[in-house]
Amino acid sequence: MASSFVTSLNGGLALYVHIPFCARRCSYCAFNTYAGLGHLIPAYVDALCREITWVGRAAGRKLRLDTLYFGGGTPSLLSVEHLARILQAIRAVFDLRDSAEITLEANPRGLDAAYLAAIRGLGVTRLSLGAQSAHAGELALLGRRHDWADVAMAVRAARLVGFRNVNIDLIYGLPGQTLASWRESLAQAVALAPEHLSLYSLGIEAGTPLYRRIAAGKLAELDDDLAADMYEYATGYLAEAGFEQYEISNWARPGYACQHNLQYWRRLPYLGVGAGGYGFVEPVRYGTVDRPAEYVRLLADSLIDYLSPEQCNQQFPLSPAVDPAKVETVTPRQARAETVILGLRLVKEGVSRCDFERRFGLRLDECYGIELAGLAARGLVQCLDDRIVLTAQARLIANLVFREFV
Ligand code: SF4
Known part of the structure; x- marks a missing residue:
């Protein structure tokens, strides 16, 4: 199962x-x-x-x-x-x-x-x-x-x-x-x-x-x-x-x-293993414990060698080494902001309006119309058909642009 x-x-x-x-x-x-x-x-x-x-x-x-x-x-x-x-x-x-x-x-x-x-x-x-x-x-x-x-x-x-x-x-x-x-x-x-x-x-x-x-x-x-x-x-x-x-x-x-x-x-799912690994499967982001000795101890204490696949089956995140302090459920609002910020890092691909709407059931402009218009007026983002991308000058100050979406 x-x-x-x-x-x-x-x-x-x-x-x-x-x-x-x-x-x-x-x-x-x-x-x-x-x-x-x-x-x-x-x-x-x-x-x-x-x-x-x-x-x-x-x-x-x-x-x-x-x-x-x-x-x-x-x-x-x-x-x-x-x-x-x-x-x-x-x-x-x-x-x-x-x-x-x-x-x-x-x-x-x-x-x-x-x-x-x-x-x-x-x-x-x-x-x-x-x-x-x-x-x-x-x-x-x-x-x-x-x-x-x-x-x-x-x-x-x-x-x-x-x-x-x-x-x-x-x-x-x-x-x-x-x-x-x-x-x-x-x-x-x-x-x-x-x-x-x-x-x-x-x-x-x-x-x-x-x-x-x-x-x-x-x-x-x-x-x-x-x-x-x-x-x-x-x-x-x-x-x-x-x-x-x-x-x-x-x-x-x-x-x-x-x-x-x-x-x-592209904010697609990934798993992370090892001490200080990070993973993400919507809507959960998690990290494992940082210290190698603690990591080794946690895995040594686990019963993995004795468990069947069904017994291993548990809620995501899956690893016994996960640090509970590093488990976060991303809210829909955060998810939308992260999608825009990470997408803008991709200087050619940018953020696709269609993809955004397909993921969230909301139009990009409904969520960030004011911010995007303000950034476009300052010459920091531009629209290329379906995509919004950073302008060349904005790449140098990308963190200032990203703050608009937080
Ligand atoms: S200490 Fe190791 S991980 Fe850190 S910068 Fe140097 S080589 Fe990279």
Whole structure:
């Protein structure tokens, strides 16, 4: 018997697997990840396989997975054997399509051809490299332990073993970064011919070493105007280089947009497993506990090995690792706002009036006519047939636009 949430799923799902381990912590990082806990990895992989089995069985039938994403943290810290076990657990309880996009985030240092060939052989189709900058000084500021030669070698090795889909992450808006150094990082990245580029503006999160250095006056404050110039430069440069911008921070060769992340921006359902994973099936959003040791304990305490599929069957969210404080039922009003905000992130696709009405039984203009008219009058959104999209100038101040819908 299928769990009740399953009946609400018509299309395929995305599955996110969180790997919360890093060799060391970068100076700007506020993600749920931990350095110095490598000894926990084997128990964590055991727990992850148990959680995947639980979630899959609880659904009552093999749910179709169109995308799978290993994020972190540093998923490439996992051995081939560990990744093989996790994928085996997933394939046992989910219908992981042969055509599925399977992404693995990786640290460029130490990615050798043997490792990459092995994970390619396991079915990983997309490699996402946290490159961040082509400059040693900027990488040192960020606390990254690789250099650009590592990035270039990782891309070469990935090509050699058959990866046809490689993403490179870069960060702009760093203290002390110049437009010239940003241009150089972009040029170096484009020279490696990736299919996809993600460009992130540095966020200074409270509690990080970088935040403390800036607060203590040891580093310059970020220059927002310069960061805006960097973004504008990238937009023009990447268009000339043949990349399509499909999201505020993401560019791809035609046909290489990240299908997994599109699922989030289109506000379609996804499941999340691992410590600090997040999932969403309308109208419920949930997260699992953050701390790896607690996660391992919760999964060790669960009775999964002894339960039949029917006994596993329970209300969504399904996992024993769910943190009750992170379970939220999204109201219809929130759902409509999220649909517009996430849709506007997709700079070409935008928000479809027809899709909005089909989802909510209300016309977009009934809900946000005044806000949209005001934004259009200020030149921040435009109508293209059925779709509403951000204008190019609004992409730089998207958060101000989004506030109109909250
Ligand atoms: S590698 Fe990524 S997840 Fe790990 S500490 Fe650095 S920024 Fe954070």
